[in-house]
Amino acid sequence: MERPTGAVAIKLDADILLNRARAAEAARLEDEVFDPATLTHGPGPQMLIAVDRGVAAVINGEGVGEVEQDFDRIDVWFTRSGMWETVPLSLADINAAATEETIDLADGIRRFGDRLDMNFFRWFGRYDRDHRPA
Secondary structure, rough: OOOOOHHHHEEEEEHHHHHHHHHHHHHHOOOOOOHHHEEEEOOOOEEEEEEEEOOEEEEOOOOOOEOOOOOOOOEEEEEEEEEEEEEEEEEHHHOOOOEEEEEEEEHHHOOOOOOHHHHHHHHHHHHHOOOOOO
């Protein structure tokens, strides 16, 4: 299936993002035992885009992502012990991982079957060309 182009995202540095997520989880789970090694990269690349009139969203290479919620946070997908789960990160943490590199969603979301194409079109339809993520 041919994908339209033009939904440009900012690539996030995977290692910086993971380190920020590990620190956020350690703080959130302060009374529990948290082994940072159990939290690993989610499907790459992780990309930051603007949707819905300037709302920030982070989307991964599977086309799975979340939009900014109250309190300037986005739930970002990672892998913990082989399973996907989200870690709430502040926009400051996400912006710290922002690179100078951009990527079109058509290239950033991998191609393999209808599910990935549907994920792409879902985000492409919400993309906001007039705003850049915070």
